[in-house]
Amino acid sequence: MAVYTLVSTESLSAFLQGYAVGELVSAKGIAEGVENTNYLVDTTAGRFILTLYEKRVAAGDLPYFMALLDHLAAAGLPVPRAIRGSDGVAIRALEGRPACLIEFLPGVSLSQPTRAQARAAGVSLGQLHRAAEDFPEVRANSMGADQWRPLFERCGRGLDAVEPGLHDTLAEELDRVLAAWDPALPRSTIHADLFPDNVLMRGDAVSGLIDFYFACTDSRAFDLAIMHTAWSFDATGTHGDWAIGQALIDGYQQSIQLTGEERAAFQALCEGACIRFLLSRAWDWLNTPADALVTRKDPLAYWRRLQTYKNQGSLFA
Template sequence: MAVYTQVSAEEMAALLTRYENAGQLVSAKGIAEGVENSNYLVETDRNRFFLTLYEKRVDVADLPFFFALLDHLADAGNRVPRTIKDRDGVQLQTVAGRPACLIEFLSGVSVSHPTAAQARAVGGALGRMHAAVADFPGDRPNALGLAGWHALAEKCGGDLDQISPGLGQRVADELAYLDAHWPSDLPSAVIHADLFPDNVLMLGDTVTGLIDFYFACREIRAWDVAVTHTAWSFENDGAGYHADLGSALIAGYDDSFGLSDAERTALPVLARGACLRFLLTRAWDWLNTPADAVVNRKDPLAFLRRLETYAANPGLFAR
């Protein structure tokens, strides 16, 4: 989440009048976390909501897929925030010239230093999500798969070395490795693809919400496990790996859904791909985020450090 587009109190209040029993605006606070869209926490005299304005990276044509996925998951008992329909049954609005929607508020907080019990709970929630999407008919290709990483590396070009000397060559070397080792015969599914701690709400050791599904796509299912492992098992700067968190997350996923032997064998390569994906998108944002945007830029090198950990420890996921 972030704030690129400013919304006035008058625009916010006018939006709320479109909804049944939304109440009158009390306050609206921009949320700086994340990098994709503009987000506000909206409080009325009756309720709390999130307001999301979709910025340039999100294709409006993809929004019906995201809305349908959230409805499907919620109907199956997963704790995800539905997009609220107005009096006319419309989910997608226009606010401050941007496509926007009002989203159900879920209680909970995002943890910054997870425990093993919390990591296990997140693995379990991810497994239940994968079970629930087994009969979801929607489809969306992954624009940030291996081909997308090549394209993004090319767009960043020599500017990668402005972030760290030699980074461009390290990225090129890793792309060559992944081209040679990327699995082609694992089961695919609709996945979250971005299940970082700031996209999970928790109360104690209980997951109360999975949020921010705007990278959801059809991809190798176990890649979702690898992405989540890279996000939950390290210090924020990527310098320290916590084996207890990584093992707990995998155990929680195994309990609720399960990994095949082939999927587990592929996890080291999938995790390296997850690291490269976030290294490159963070690098692009680092180089191109407007100076006046209310957003916390994230360090690309935190995922280079994770990548080197996985590359140096190919047995990390062994039983």
Template sequence: MAVYTHVSAEALEALLARYDVGELVSAKGIAEGVENSNYLVDTTRARFILTLYEKRVDAGDLPFFLALLDHLAERGNPVPRAIPDRAGVQVQTVEGRPACLIEFLPGVSLSHPTPRQAASAGRALGAMHAALRDFTPTRPNGLGVDAWRPLLNRCSGDLDQIAPDLFATISAALDDVERDWPRSLPTGTIHADLFPDNVLVRGDSVSGLIDFYFACTDIRAYDLAVTHSAWAFDATGAPVDAGVGANILGGYASAFGLSSEERAALPILARGACIRFLLTRAWDWLNTPADALVTRKDPVAYLRRLEWYRANPGCFA
């Protein structure tokens, strides 16, 4: 989450007038994340999240995202749905941006998840995949393996401003990943961004899965690899308690299952996940406007993860 677009009190009051949600009490921009502009909105009746969709979210994709959330919620998954106004409209226009007023889910996101919380997150990811078996809409992964080489070339030599020889390092790693990428594993709708800050917990239990704006159709085991790469390391890219990564895998397998072929592919899928987030973080690092209320994330933390996975291919056994 982040704030790129300022929303005036007048615009917010005009938006809320279309709903039966009470009157505006307060609104506060949320700086975490890098994709959309987000506000925490309190009314006289409840609390909500207002999301304005920015450069990476195509308004044409919003029906997919909203249908996905409705599908998951109807099957008991803890996800935040977009609220329709009195006319049944979910997608609004606020300050010239497509926008949704979204349910607020209780819970806290984690910076240092425990193994028990990781097990709960793994089970929640598996339950999500199970609930999406009969979800028929599809959306290509615009940041999948075939997009990484073009993004690397767009960043070009500017990557070396972030770390010495970073362009050459990523290029060599990508050569290996492209060569070995599995093309026949089961696919389905995946979250593709299930970091600890996109999981809400109460105690050791998951109370919410949020930020589905990278959701797409891709290899299910890749979703697990993305989640492992996000949970098994700290913010600097150093590995944490081994029980965290192991319990992500164990929790997922207990809820959805994990074939021997999928488990064998996890080392290359995890290295691919590292390249994906290294590149998008680097692009944002190089291109985020100086005046944006946004917390930039360190690309080098994913270089360290990539190097760890290369040195520890047996971590998924």
């Protein structure tokens, strides 16, 4: 989440007239994240999230995301559905951007999850994959393995502004990981971005799974690997805790047992996840507008993770 587009009180009040949500009381921009513009909106009828979709999210993909959230909610998962207006429409225009008013879910995101919380999050990911088994729609992964080299090339020598020598060393790692990539692993609809800040907790229980705007069809074990890289380290990527990662895996396997092929590929999947987020963070680091209310994330935190996985060996006992 972030704020790239400023929304005036007058525009927001007019926007809310299309919904049965009462009158605007307050709105506050949310700086965390890097993808879309988000506001916490309070009205006389309750609390909501307003999301304006920026350039990385294609307007044509929005019906897919809305349909997926409706599908998962119908299966009992705690996901935020889009509020439909009095005319039944969920996606509208605001300040020149596609926009949605979305359910607010209670709970807090964690910076230092415990093993119990990681296990609960792993359970939720397995439940998500199970619930999505009969979801009929398909979306290619816009940040999948086939997109990493083109993104690397777009970043170009700018990577050396992030860290001297990063361009050449990352090129070598990219070649190595892509050579080991297995495209034949079991696939499903995946979240593809289930960081701790996209999981809301109340105590040790998951109360919300949010930010589905990278959801797509890809390797389900890659989804778990993304979580492993995000949950098993501190924010700097310096200190790892494999017990947290194991708790994620154990929780996930309450719903879905990893195959032998997925286990064998899991280290490469984690290394690929590191490259994927290193590249997207580097692109944002180099291209975020100076006046955007955005908390930029350190690309090198994922370079450090990549080196740890490279030297770790098997992640399974």
